[in-house]
Amino acid sequence: MADGDxxxxxxxxxxxxxxxxxxxxxxxxxxxxxxxxxxxxxxxxITRKAPLQSLAVAFLIGVFLARR
Structure with missing residues (x-):
């Protein structure tokens, strides 16, 4: 046995x-x-998890900004 028990x-x-x-x-x-x-x-x-939905959102944002 070592030190102490x-x-x-x-x-x-x-x-x-x-x-x-x-x-x-x-x-x-x-x-x-x-x-x-x-x-x-x-x-x-979010883009990695749902690329198609993210692409659709990006498209809609682009359309919105283009019409301004």
Whole structure:
């Protein structure tokens, strides 16, 4: 037994625990550094999800602006 009555974990388990801790820290850091989505990001996302509807809306906006 190691210090105190706490058994030492096998090296593989310690490596896996350390790797998991690093994964968690990097994910948290990436979440903090990721820019907040703005209106352009939302428009881009909607365009990717529904390209035909977005094209129709863009056409109608173009027609509206052309008639002004």
């Amino acid at each position: 706490i058994p030492a974990a096998p090296p593989e388990q310690r490596i896996e625990q350390a790797a998991e801790a690093v994964r968690t820290m990097t994910q948290e850091l990436a979440d903090e550094l990721r820019p907040r989505p703005g209106w352009m990001d939302r428009v881009s996302e």
